[in-house]
Amino acid sequence: MRYLCLVYVDREIIGNITPERNQKLQSDVETYDADLKRRGLLMMGEPLAEPETAVTVRRRNGKVSTHDGPFAETKEHLGGFMLLEARDLNEAIDIARNDPMAEMGSLEVRALWDYVKGVPI
Numbered sequence: 001m002r003y004l005c006l007v008y009v010d011r012e013i014i015g016n017i018t019p020e021r022n023q024k025l026q027s028d029v030e031t032y033d034a035d036l037k038r039r040g041l042l043m044m045g046e047p048l049a050e051p052e053t054a055v056t057v058r059r060r061n062g063k064v065s066t067h068d069g070p071f072a073e074t075k076e077h078l079g080g081f082m083l084l085e086a087r088d089l090n091e092a093i094d095i096a097r098n099d100p101m102a103e104m105g106s107l108e109v110r111a112l113w114d115y116v117k118g119v120p121i
Helices: 009-017 017-037 089-098
Strands: 003-010 043-048 055-060 064-066 077-086 105-111
Touching: 003 009, 003 089, 009 077, 009 089, 017 055, 017 077, 077 089, 077 105, 089 105
Parallel strands: none
Antiparallel strands: 003 077, 003 105, 043 077, 055 064
16 A cells, blocks of 8 residues: 655754754665665655745635745644555554654654545555
């Protein structure tokens, strides 16, 4: 089954780490991702630019509106994602639990959905 793992970053935590800790974190993430790819568990993943670079687009009753930045006010922001191929939800949770970024915020694990069949894929 496929799972999307949304990586949320806590601004207070990530903003207060030392350059040395940041370098180690990046190295740990690269090592972890490479291992997941080698094992066929990570299909793809990318970090995202800072939320200040985002634009939120809405269309209501035929009218389009755009707003700078993310909609929600929160201390955590969406920092990246991973697309996983896992046996089941438990394996996807194990992958998220062991990700080095779990120390910097939170990871949301969600199954991808097949709208035609109405089942997880």
